[in-house]
Amino acid sequence: HHREWRCERPPSCLRRWLSSAAPAPRVCVVGSGPAGFYTAQHILKHHGGALVDIYEKLPVPFGLVRFGVAPDHPEVKNVINTFTQTARSERCSYYGNVTVGRDVTVPELRQAYHAVVLSYGAEDNRVLGIPGENLLGVYSARAFVGWYNGLPENRDLKPDLSCETALILGHGNVALDIARILLSPLQLLRKTDITDSSLAALACSKVKRVWLVGRRGPLQVAFTIKELREMINLPGTRAVLDPADFTGLENAVKDAPRPRKRLTELMMKTALEKPGEKAVEGLGDSAKAVPTGDVEELECGLVLSxxxxxxxxxxxxxPFDSQRGVIPNSSGRVEGVPGLYCSGWVKRGPTGVIITTMNDSFDTAQSVLEDLQGGVLDMIPSREGFGAVESILHSRGQCQAL
Known part of the structure; x- marks a missing residue:
């Protein structure tokens, strides 16, 4: 198993003597993306004795900050510096190449630690559930983003970029990221940390036109103004919006919150020519998409969902709520399982930006701290932490290169 930032702790005999009064709380965090690191950071900062071990399925840390953020957004990746500081704490250890649920189970982790926090994110993509979804040339955005960011499981994707028109289903920031990467001039991409193989493939790309297709209207788009501006200002590219989509929106947007108002005003300003009709019921963020029965055909050689x-x-x-795709919890405390917690997307669903996850993770960490201080967690006996996990990994033949 690959390890980084391994800090030696006092020998066990000394540790036992030091901790005979009250054992140091051992906390396990599963997943090393923003949710995992922010949870660890908050616990270490506010509890002077807590020991935190972070487990990760991949060899390397940082989750979607490393493998999900667009390569031309280096400023977003600056949080890696904060996470590295956390990992350097002598009370924090990182263990990569460990798949929890397979190499070691959650009950086994609960035996080895006083508290276990699940922060493993959302590694699957939502499916459309329609015929043709598995045709050649149809990819999930998640796989495509993983491909240009060098995620090991996606690096051999080889998307076919020989067509002139690509279609992206969705109106979120990820959809705009992909459109921007597909249409960015090569000299801009060369300055980013995009993988060499993706850069080579994009250099041969024939894609000139990208459709962004969403179920609902302009008032319900999920992308933010920064990403829209980047798209509008992309050199050599023209943003085309249908003016008909914006009819009557001046009034509807009057009382909208300021960010939504500014975003809609920018879209209205940019709106140019054509196509289609759609019907949306209701107003504001909660409007529902309603089938109109009209069908429009868009010819394209690449579809990204x-x-x-x-x-x-x-x-x-x-426990897992398959309907909502989250672990049922209250302030991060997993329902019905004392000592088990969750943070990030697996706690609240896959929405929001890094700051949302930070606040959410601090909330969970606070629950852990309250339970440690309030005697909710059984602190006697002391727990072995990684020592116990290491034995389990060895027994299953999962321990190479420790």
């Missing part, structure tokens, strides 16, 4: 990510159940011992 960007309709959201989805969390998967990790272990039969952990």
């Amino acid at each position: 960007s309709i959201g990510y989805r969390s998967l159940p990790l272990d039969p011992a952990v």
Whole structure:
């Protein structure tokens, strides 16, 4: 198993003597993306004795900050510096190449730690559930983003970029990221940390036109103004919006919250020519998409489905709401399982930006701290932490290169 930032702790005899009064709380965090690191950071900062071990399925840390953020958004990746500081704490250890639920189970982790926090994110994508979804040339946004960011499981994707028209299903920031990467001039992409193989493929790309297709109207788009501006200002590219989509929106947007108002005004300003008709019931964020019965055909050679990510159940011992794709919880405390917590997308669903996840993770960490201080967690006996997990990994032949 690959390890980084391994800090030695006092020998066990000394540790036992030091901790005979009250054992140091051992906390396990599953997943090393923003949710995992922010949870660890908050616990370490506000509890002077807590020891935190972070487990990760991949060899390397940082989750979607590393493999999900667009390569031309380096400023978003700056949080990696904060996470590295957390990992350097002598009370924090990182273990990569460990798949929880397979190499070691959640009940086994609960035996080895006083508290276990599940922060493993949303590794699947939502499916459309329509015929043709599995045709050649149809990809999930998640796989495509993983491809240009060098995620090991997606690096051999080889998307066919020989067509002139691509279609992206979805109106979120990820959809705009993909459109921007597909249409960006090569000299801009060369300055980013995009993978060499993706850059080579994009250099040969014939894609000139990208449709962004969503179920609902302009008032319900999920992307934010920064991403829209980047798209509108992309050199050599023209944003084309249908003016008919914006009819009567001046009044509807008057009382909208300021960010939504500014976003809609920018779209209205940009709106140019054509196509189609759609019907939306209701107003504001909650409007429902209603089939009109009209069918429009868009010819394209590449379809990318960007309709959201989805969390998967990790272990039969952990309750999971398949309908909502989250672990049922209250302030991060997993329902019915004392000592088990969750944070990030698996806690609240795959929405929001990094700051949303930060606040959410601090909320969970606070629950852990309250339970440690309030005597909710059984602190006697002391727990072995990674020592116990290491034995389990060895017994299953999962321990190479420790």
